[in-house]
Amino acid sequence: MKIGAKTFKTPFWIASSDLIRTKSQAEEVLKYGQNMIGSIVWKTTTLEPREGYKEPIVCDFYDGFLVASGMKNLGIHKTIHEIKEFKEDFPEQSIILSIASVNFDNPVKEFSDMAKLIRDIPIDGVELNLSCPHQVSGEKYKTELLAQNPEMVEKITKVVKDTLYGTDKILIAKLTGWNTDIVRVCKVAENNGADAITVSNIFPGMGYYTGLTEKKNGYSYKVGEPLLGNFKGGYTGVAMLPATLLIVNNVANSVNIPVIATGGCMSSNDAMIQAFLAGASAIASATFYYDSNCRTCRDFSNDLRERKEILEKFVKEKIVNI
Numbered sequence: 001m002k003i004g005a006k007t008f009k010t011p012f013w014i015a016s017s018d019l020i021r022t023k024s025q026a027e028e029v030l031k032y033g034q035n036m037i038g039s040i041v042w043k044t045t046t047l048e049p050r051e052g053y054k055e056p057i058v059c060d061f062y063d064g065f066l067v068a069s070g071m072k073n074l075g076i077h078k079t080i081h082e083i084k085e086f087k088e089d090f091p092e093q094s095i096i097l098s099i100a101s102v103n104f105d106n107p108v109k110e111f112s113d114m115a116k117l118i119r120d121i122p123i124d125g126v127e128l129n130l131s132c133p134h135q136v137s138g139e140k141y142k143t144e145l146l147a148q149n150p151e152m153v154e155k156i157t158k159v160v161k162d163t164l165y166g167t168d169k170i171l172i173a174k175l176t177g178w179n180t181d182i183v184r185v186c187k188v189a190e191n192n193g194a195d196a197i198t199v200s201n202i203f204p205g206m207g208y209y210t211g212l213t214e215k216k217n218g219y220s221y222k223v224g225e226p227l228l229g230n231f232k233g234g235y236t237g238v239a240m241l242p243a244t245l246l247i248v249n250n251v252a253n254s255v256n257i258p259v260i261a262t263g264g265c266m267s268s269n270d271a272m273i274q275a276f277l278a279g280a281s282a283i284a285s286a287t288f289y290y291d292s293n294c295r296t297c298r299d300f301s302n303d304l305r306e307r308k309e310i311l312e313k314f315v316k317e318k319i320v321n322i
């Protein structure tokens, strides 16, 4: 699978999440998936470390998760350190680093400052996280995501692309199909230098404890309390799949760069194959890999073996773009 001049050994990627933000976490996941993971999109980092919102920041919700971490991350300097250490032991494993801004007055500057710091580190590319549902563009917009603002998408994509100029790093824009003219925004990213588009991020969401189910994740809730510490956040999981397929299809039919599908792509119901059929060139999953001991990774390898024949047929007949 190719994006720009980069070739990835498989189109199955791990999406940016709290699953991998340190070297040891990445090692743990790779124990099971080393030959399978086309790229790891490292946990989104901001310029400075962030504590994030109060717990719970992740909560089981039917077949997925409610999430509102408040961009909890190690900050760019520590993240760079972790990635460099990891790459010393796993030089062949592709890494994409996800970056975001919480400088609501001037996000373009924060993206630009981070791009300068990661220009020369051993990663294959940078993903612009412009679509986290609890990351807003600032006072002026209040609830608008950067990805819903074409002017912001233009400026940020351009400044990071210019900073990466002269390196072989690819640039990916992670956008949202939530309440926005997604095709227009994707074209803005493409026209300003994005080498690929990831759609979508988690969808905005929230939930309550009703007392009718077991206590969630060991937290003690009172009946009627919100499940997330921040009350509002986003939803991930298989229920996102139909929307993901629709968005991927609309975008893939409109841009000339690869589209990476994220949202509800688990193997259990052949969702990944459906995402390829919709036009995705790669799949980035988070929830799917999120169980203890990465059991899913092992199941997935077996699943994939069974589905290899179908996929190979689709590739041969040029029904899919991988």
Ligand SMILES: Cc1cc2nc3c(=O)[nH]c(=O)nc-3n(C[C@H](O)[C@H](O)[C@H](O)COP(=O)(O)O)c2cc1C
Binding pocket: 015, 016, 017, 018, 019, 043, 044, 058, 065, 067, 069, 098, 129, 132, 174, 200, 201, 202, 236, 237, 238, 240, 262, 263, 264, 265, 284, 285, 286, 287, 288
């Ligand atoms: C706990 C958790 C943390 C996440 N953190 C990030 C993040 O830091 N940056 C980002 O771009 N997406 C983040 N995501 C979104 C995932 O990358 C992915 O796009 C989303 O979960 C949809 O895919 P899925 O249904 O396979 O989980 C996070 C998801 C989860 C579950």
